[in-house]
Amino acid sequence: MSVASEADAIRTSSVAKPRPRWSRNVSSKIAAIPMILTALVVFLGGTIWTVVYSFTNSKLLPRANFVGFDQYERLWSQNRWLVSIENLLYYGVMSLVFTVVMGFILAVLMDQKIRFEDTFRTIMLYPFALSFIVTGLVWQWILNPEFGIQGVVRDLGWTSFTFDPLNNPDTVLFGLLIAGLWQGTGFVMCLMLAGLRGIDEDIWKAARVDGIPTWKTYVMVIIPMMRPVFITTLVIVASGIIRLYDLVVAMTSGGPGGNASQVPAMYVYDYMFQAQNLGQGFAASTMMLLSVLIVLIPWAYLEFGGKKHG
Amino acid sequence: MADLSMSSAMTGPRGAKPKKAMSPRNIMLYGILIVVCVYYLLPLWVMVMTSLKGMPEVRIGNIFAPPVEVTFQPWVKAWAEACTGLNCDGLSRGFWNSVLITVPSVIVSIAIASVNGYALINWKFKGSDIFFTILIFGSFIPYQIMLYPIVILLREAGIYGTLWGLIVVHTIFGMPILTLLFRNYFSSIPEELFKAARVDGAGFWGIYFRIMLPMSLPIFVVALILQVTGIWNDFLFGVVFTKPDLYPMTVQLNNIVNSVQGVKEYNVNMAATVLTGLVPLIVYFVSGKLFVRGIAAGAVKG
Amino acid sequence: MGNSIEVKDLTLNFGSVSVLKNMNLDVAEGEFVVLLGPSGCGKSTLLNCLAGLLDITDGQIWIKGKNVTWAEPSDRGIGMVFQSYALYPQMTVRGNLSFGLKNAKVPQAEIDKRIARAAEILQIQPLLDRKPAALSGGQRQRVAIGRALVRDVDVFLFDEPLSNLDAKLRSELRVEIKRLHNQLGNTMVYVTHDQIEALTLADRIAVMKGGVIQQLAAPLEIYNRPSNLFVAGFLGSPSMNFLKGRTVDNGRAFQFGATKIDLTGYEGGAVLERDDAILGVRPEHITVSTTPLAGPSIPAEVEIDENLGADSLLWLKAEGTNMSVRVPVEGRVPAGTKVHLGLDIPKASLFDAKTEQRI
CATH class of the missing domain: 3.40.50.300 (P-loop containing nucleotide triphosphate hydrolases)
Structure with a gap:
């Protein structure tokens, strides 16, 4: 046995030496280098680096001078940061609820075998192709107290009419919301519509034979069936909200009154690149990461962990 | 009425169920959709109309009204004369910067991501799925946390603040979604085709260029749409990774409109806004359903 | 009811x-x-x-x-x-x-x-x-x-x-x-x-x-x-054999290539003469014999012999037309053999080639 297999080995090696593992498919490994570098160095390494340096007192330049939770204590005692978090929370919940509910309702309307579906969809989705800067500037103009909606209505004779969300600290978030919904609802509608179209036609037929009214079929059968679509949409929208930055810059620059519409992403940028207080910027961005993880981990668990149990 | 029970008689309802085109349900349905569409179209209307008015008309007129006297002066001014800081050569500078940034970024990011997707499907290696998972998770993580490390990396590489630096950044942040897009598309190409090509002696690049690429043109178009709009619309990376003379159009637009100096020229501002939105809008209207496919790809789990 | x-x-x-x-x-x-x-x-x-x-x-x-x-x-x-x-x-x-x-x-x-x-x-x-x-x-x-x-x-x-x-x-x-x-x-x-x-x-x-x-x-x-x-x-697998030809002798016979097939027994009556007609016979309604049959029979050559276990399928060529015949396993004939086919006319169907309707 052993003699024969040795002889075999010699024979094969004289024909073609079995190549060592690492050298097989070399070009595929070379081709994967950018992906590996991005994943390991930038995404993983960069994240860890920032988290680590958030425990230092870096100012103008990153310095490995560890000071424990000092940066976090300072962060959470800053009024500006607290307002940012509060704003993000209010804006996030409102935006999430409105985009998902409105997106779903619009998708349901679009799913009624309507005429001109393509036209309606094109109109509802085009804002999504525009940048937040363009979105913000247009709505800033429409909401302009002097010339915008308020001005027009006042010119019509309602001189006491007030609609000036962007210059009132109490309502500025609604101003952002109007623009944010305009930009993003069409996208959610498209995701929901794709979800609705993915549902087996026979389910609808069965419900009709069973005599279930349409609205009840949506509530009792279709929405539960679309749970994965809802969850995925929520995660995508939520992680976008946490990143909210451009829209605020364009519409209010964080104002009025200095910080009425501040958001965390703005705080990070200002401390990292303007105020040259890197430690604060790192600490704030770590908190942003934390908030995303709070959204992401339950989702990943539901999506990938739940599957194993069937 | 009496013979209604007699099934042999041809009485009672016959033919198509009568449907009223103006049923309450349809009035509601189309009513709501039209109202929604007005909300969506209003800003575009206002933006274009304002940009075609002279400043005196903007001041006295209604922003929703079409211009009494159409003028293209605001467009000319926005394009060639508007000031940001000391430069008064208009948005054209930002436009050309954006072109300069977008074209190579789109090409490089799509080239790399398509090869990634191809390697992930057909040339799996140990750990390839782990890298992919990190990539997907990375797409949800706020960019802010990776900004500074990237600044350091680019500075070390000597390309911080240059065009190439920004191209690298766009390639990195476009990678998750594009890789997912290509990976999902390539997984739908029958594996037998890949095996047959290998038996025929084609290698990694041979199969990629001769088999995969020609079969995947639609998905390349989808990726192109996604990247052109995405990179054109970027603001944050433009601010962080370039210097003022390289600022992309979005950054310059914001600087023009939100600058505090001088009298606000709303018509010029709106013309500038329309100009900046024009490229993604054209891409959107030309691409039609492919755009929908591109954005839906982000929602398809891997 | x-x-x-x-x-x-x-x-x-x-x-x-x-x-x-x-x-x-x-x-x-x-x-x-x-x-x-x-x-x-x-x-x-x-x-x-x-x-x-x-x-x-x-x-x-x-x-x-x-x-x-x-x-x-x-x-x-x-x-x-x-x-x-x-x-x-x-x-x-x-x-x-x-x-x-x-x-x-x-x-x-x-x-x-x-x-x-x-x-x-x-x-x-x-x-x-x-x-x-x-x-x-x-x-x-x-x-x-x-x-x-x-x-x-x-x-x-x-x-x-x-x-x-x-x-x-x-x-x-x-x-x-x-x-x-x-x-x-x-x-x-x-x-x-x-x-x-x-x-x-x-x-x-x-x-x-x-x-x-x-x-x-x-x-x-x-x-x-x-x-x-x-x-x-x-209906039927393999499908019915369709023989293209014409009815002759006042519709009492069917001319298929050189062979004249007597239609006696078909639906109990004579059919009119038609230039374009199709005779349909199911594979199990054909008998195969290596020796010439008593009545009119179609000469054919076996091309493939498929054993299906319970019975056997013969694929033949007769007058340039491909045909299939179902035979019991013991009735198998090796490929290449020249055979004679007998049709069970009472169970056959005759169609007008133009209207495709049964005659």
Whole structure:
């Protein structure tokens, strides 16, 4: 046995030496280098680096001078940061609820075998192709107290009419919301519509034979069936909200009154690149990461962990 | 009425169920959709109309009204004369910067991501799925946390603040979604085709260029749409990774409109806004359903 | 007994495309009718029209003596079983069975009674508290049948209910559906593209093509006396042999190449002389002999000999036409052999080549 297999080995090696593992498919490994570098160095390494340096007192330049939770204590005692978090929370919940509910309702309307579906969809989705800067500037103009909606209505004779969300600290978030919904609802509608179209036609037929009214079929059968679509949409929208930055810059620059519409992403940028207080910027961005993880981990668990149990 | 029970008689309802085109349900349905569409179209209307008015008309007129006297002066001014800081050569500078940034970024990011997707499907290696998972998770993580490390990396590489630096950044942040897009598309190409090509002696690049690429043109178009709009619309990376003379159009637009100096020229501002939105809008209207496919790809789990 | 379903002059157009053309169909009470045809022939469309899931363009539909042309599906007194089962995934089996009844405000006690009965008939009692995802394909289809059963209706509509199942399960459930029909005596309309299902289940088969019923008759009648070329070719495997030729001698004989075939015994009478005619003979109605036969016989050469286990198929060439013949295993002839074919004329079918209709 052993003699024969040795002889075999010699024979094969004289024909073609079995190549060592690492050298097989070399070009595929070379081709994967950018992906590996991005994943390991930038995404993983960069994240860890920032988290680590958030425990230092870096100012103008990153310095490995560890000071424990000092940066976090300072962060959470800053009024500006607290307002940012509060704003993000209010804006996030409102935006999430409105985009998902409105997106779903619009998708349901679009799913009624309507005429001109393509036209309606094109109109509802085009804002999504525009940048937040363009979105913000247009709505800033429409909401302009002097010339915008308020001005027009006042010119019509309602001189006491007030609609000036962007210059009132109490309502500025609604101003952002109007623009944010305009930009993003069409996208959610498209995701929901794709979800609705993915549902087996026979389910609808069965419900009709069973005599279930349409609205009840949506509530009792279709929405539960679309749970994965809802969850995925929520995660995508939520992680976008946490990143909210451009829209605020364009519409209010964080104002009025200095910080009425501040958001965390703005705080990070200002401390990292303007105020040259890197430690604060790192600490704030770590908190942003934390908030995303709070959204992401339950989702990943539901999506990938739940599957194993069937 | 009496013979209604007699099934042999041809009485009672016959033919198509009568449907009223103006049923309450349809009035509601189309009513709501039209109202929604007005909300969506209003800003575009206002933006274009304002940009075609002279400043005196903007001041006295209604922003929703079409211009009494159409003028293209605001467009000319926005394009060639508007000031940001000391430069008064208009948005054209930002436009050309954006072109300069977008074209190579789109090409490089799509080239790399398509090869990634191809390697992930057909040339799996140990750990390839782990890298992919990190990539997907990375797409949800706020960019802010990776900004500074990237600044350091680019500075070390000597390309911080240059065009190439920004191209690298766009390639990195476009990678998750594009890789997912290509990976999902390539997984739908029958594996037998890949095996047959290998038996025929084609290698990694041979199969990629001769088999995969020609079969995947639609998905390349989808990726192109996604990247052109995405990179054109970027603001944050433009601010962080370039210097003022390289600022992309979005950054310059914001600087023009939100600058505090001088009298606000709303018509010029709106013309500038329309100009900046024009490229993604054209891409959107030309691409039609492919755009929908591109954005839906982000929602398809891997 | 009256008719359970009457379709009168039913027409359905999708835009300018005519899908069902002026169709008439009566189904007797307790009858099992199978709609059979290739995909796109309109069989599922007809079923959806009966169910009220599609609005028709013209004509009437009567079920149990009531004009239901404009009635909602749930008001037509029908139950329906779908190819993809269409079970509500987040509800248990019990929830699936009771959903429609609850919605129709049937009292709970009555619901329980009906579910218990359906579960007993279909032997799904142990599955009642499971979700559809935890069921096998066969079990799901039983539950889907159960959903029709609890509606306590006289008419069951089946839309290719077995197509998603593997071959073994399919034959098991086929027998089960037949048993169910015998037990309940409901009227059943069953859509399939599988001719075995059609032949085994049906009291009558409606063979459809292009939105028109080609022939409506008992399975054996359809098999033995197809009314046109399409029906003849669609049923049977391998398909019927078609010999192109012409009728001669005042229609008493059929000229096929150099061979004249005596038509004595064909439908008991003579046919007119036709220049273009087709003689259809099923593979099992041909005898093969290595020696010349007494009567007129067709010379042929065996090309391939296929052993099917129970019997054997010979693929031959006669007068330039490809033919297949089913022979017992002991009657096998090796390839290359020259043989003589005898036709069982009383069981053959003669068609006009132009109109494709049976003569």
